[in-house]
């Protein structure tokens with residue numbers, strides 16, 4: 001348990017939550033390094049230990065201090081933009097430990113990735129064409145679209161036939177023709193079918209397709225299985241059976257190695273499962289508004305800081321830290337953004353009043369990183385707890401941050 005209640009007070013990794021809120025103000029993101037480290041080792045052990053490399057999907061949480069933590073653990077990095085790639089290089093990842101998996105980017109981004117020397121994962125035929133023509137000696141990875149509908153929400157299901165991601169398995173002959181005609185090298189094969197995959201069977205089926213497809217790629221040296229591992233957000237929620245996936249992988253990899261006659265490196269790109277539980281988002285109650293039909297708990301944040309509930313109906317447990325023993329009440333927890341801005345609807349939480357401190361759990365992945373300055377609000381600080389101490393790893397924004405890139409030509 002990362003956050004625990006002891007003698008009426010909540011603690012994260014031994015530090016009192018009220019104290020952290022007072023020290024850094026709210027809203028604030030708090031991360032537990034111990035939880036990240038534990039998750040990293042757990043996931044790696046279950047999926048195959050030394051026989052699999054975890055390429056942290058840093059889109060989940062890109063603070064450079066977190067990147068350095070993963071680098072120190074021996075992880076690689078999955079970067080979906082050249083900006084993430086550059087943050088990764090800055091954090092000390094070697095180019096070969098970074099896989100660049102872009103979607104619909106311009107040629108210049110491939111140029112930058114080639115210059116950096118990272119692994120490049122190509123997910124469309126024109127990009128493959130470009131890479132082959134411009135850099136015939138640069139080996140690439142090919143992202144396939146296995147035509148599998150998997151993912152917890154339609155917006156995060158990305159391996160189905162109508163998704164923009166990956167090259168359709170029905171177009172593999174075109175990829176293979178290109179390889180034969182140009183003598184170019186495809187060293188890796190990749191898929192990522194979605195996040196929050198509800199049933200292991202969907203993932204195993206997609207893996208089956210990936211490994212079957214891999215048999216046709218004679219120069220292959222690695223297979224990247226993407227991610228999508230499901231975590232539990234609520235007490236009765238299920239999570240992916242990593243050990244089952246691990247033993248399936250072992251069998252598939254052995255089969256592929258015997259067909260291709262060489263060792264195959266296995267990569268996976270977990271994001272959420274590594275950082276979600278480590279993160280807590282603290283905010284304060286600005287007001288409690290009782291209407292004839294609802295009770296609204298209005299907090300000093302909004303979807304500008306945590307968009308998952310509004311974007312894809314994500315569920316975050318909300319704890320009223322200020323009233324641990326209070327009676328329960330069904331409320332709508334809403335943000336201050338001048339649009340519908342609902343974190344939780346008809347949710348039972350301990351009775352709230354103005355000034356109470358609330359904690360959103362499972363906020364480490366796709367929390368801060370999907371934040372914005374919408375409504376001209378400042379982004380919150382990030383704090384990392386490491387070995388019993390709290391460290392500010394990103395300060396709260398100020399007015400100067402909002403205007404620092406504005407160029408005023410003095411027209412008015």
Ligand SMILES: Cc1ncc(COP(=O)(O)O)c(C=O)c1O
Pocket residue numbers: 057059060078080101192194195196226227228229269270271272273365
């Ligand atoms: C290419 C790629 N790999 C890995 C991930 C990480 O997925 P998850 O956070 O579900 O582990 C994503 C996230 O969408 C992704 O786009």
